[in-house]
Amino acid sequence: MISTGQLNSDRKKAVFLDDLPEAESKLLASASELRSYSNGEVVFAMGDKLHGVYVVSTGALKITRTALKDRFQVLDMILPGQCIGEAQVFTRCAAASRAEAHGHTECWFVPAEVLRKLICENPIVSETVIKHLAGKMLNLVSLVETLSLRTVPERVAQMVLIHAKELTDAQPVEFLDTQEELSRYIGCSREAFNRALKHLADMGLIQNAYPVIHILDRDGLQEYSKC
Secondary structure, three states, X not given: OOOHHHHHHHHOOOHHHOOOXXXXXXXXXXXXXXXXXXXXXXXXXXXXXXXXXXXXXXXXXXXXXXEEXXXXXXXXXXXXXXXXXXXXXHHOOOOOOEEEEOOOEEEEEEEHHXXXXXXXXXXXXXXXXXXXXXXXXXXXXXXXXXXXXXXXXXXXXXXXXHHOOOOOOOOOEEOOOOHHHHHHXXXXXXXXXXXXXXXXXXXXXXXXXXXXXXXXXHHHHHXXXXX
């Protein structure tokens, strides 16, 4: 179980608890179990029945869905304060995706029965959960738009801009993931990802020395990516 000190510290980071009254958020946290996972460890697989919600405390959960035997799409990266499993808890459906630890990861496991009880008893909790699920739905709509309406070079340009969001024009973008890993985020092959980088460099928008990318024309990159 979570100690009072840890509860007070982690609650400030938990987006899932932001809109809840103090009493309800403390009840959720105090009923939760802290679980640890090593890098690459599977938290749940496609088809599993989930009996609660996972709220990331440290590390991250990589959420993927297998399309073909040897191909999969990265749907999301669940960061500290964010959670996964709500849809399965309330629909009682099997997991439609797979979650694995990205680096050493710790999660609060919030039991389904605790959430359901609070929702039945408290309209504020119900509204909070609805808002949370609506936000996730909008994120999925954005992902579908990216994968279906943008070319691979446009997706790569968008990814570079997202990583450069907090950087000045003089600061290079340095990716920690491999091209193989990043290509799975935007639904393409590693070869297509590499060709897209070369295409953007040929257009004079970036200087490609992967994993380090220098943006040469931010306005042009934004216009090209249709952001």
